Amino acid sequence: MRVILAESQTLVRVGLRRLLEEQNAAQIVGEAADGQQLLELTGRLRPDAVITEINLPLLSGTEALTQIRRHYPEVAVLILSSLIDGQHVRSALRCGAAGFIAKDAEPVELGLALRAVQRRQIYLSPSISHLAVERRSDHRVEDSAELTPRQRQVLQLIARGKSTKEIASLMGVSIKTVETHRARLMQTLGLYGTNALMRHAIRLGLDYAQL
Template identity: 35%
Template sequence: MIRVAIVEDQRIVREGLIAVLEDEASIAIVGEAANGQEALHLYAQELPDVVLMDLQMPVMDGPTAIGQLCQRWPQAKVLVLTTYATDEFIWAALRAGAKGYLLKDASADELVSAIQAVARGMTHLAPDIAAKLVAGVSNPQPESLTPRELEVLHLLGRGRSNSEIALELDIALRTVKVHVQNILGKLGATNRTEAVSIAVRQKLISLT
């Protein structure tokens, strides 16, 4: 029996996934979470075999949660289920430690197969995602920013304070501070102003 935890901020999607997976005899749903922070607590309590996780969520996004999960529990197996098929999201998830990447237009059979593969320790990528990687369409940098870090960076470029960013993105102030420090480190900047300047030069953000 594969014990699965579902991490998805939209309740109707969570309920749909549960309805689909409950019909599969080899899978048992052990819990659900609406954001990355809840996912960490859920994992600590249940230690599921596979975590089925969305990427764009409030409080703590998917890539950040995946990174923390894999750091705290190296045995964690995360299968991303998302609508995003862009290079930015794919590499953010895979670099964070995701073992699989599936799109939400996948069939129920594809979803079950992906969960079973990841549970066995295999990597499972949606065909379109695998094709992009094999074709070399993506050319990620080792220290590129996560989707959430890019959101924070955009707001830094608009002159927002940490408190304002926390309010606008609906995340904790301490989480914003962590993102800012990560941004500075990845961009090689010593302060927020320099980080914004570097980001503009690298065309990561636009101030217009």
């Protein structure tokens, strides 16, 4: 994958580059030290993915993520940060992040995250995944959420284990359209990741319901 790294600390950025190159996980096509530079490089180089810290000068990683998803939706954005509290994780995912990696994660996670992105899946470090899917004990937002017929159809097909490509074929739409429905499902239901959507759908019995 062609990747841009965005990190304000030079030594950290160099370490990430070497790590990814050693793992043969990515081709680093650009490096940015601030959010504005990240946006400029993304528009010019059109990488497959961006790996960015949240705390960037001039424009935060989250703000850059929002702009990238708006103007270059084909570019996946992975957040790599030490800010792993539930608020930051959920905010990044709501803005369209393809994954969130903790800075204290094992080095192998970078490669795992990029491979997940290639499969059009969302990757969360094990150490933070529970923060992203935590639920209020007295109320489940997903139970009261209203879904459009198309969203419900996508959810049913997810429950049946269908891939994004298979769902697109069955529904007669593009892969990008399915990804948009999936992202809106996660935002509406407050659930993050395909596995969380699948568990929710199965709990509702959608895996056996007629389409």
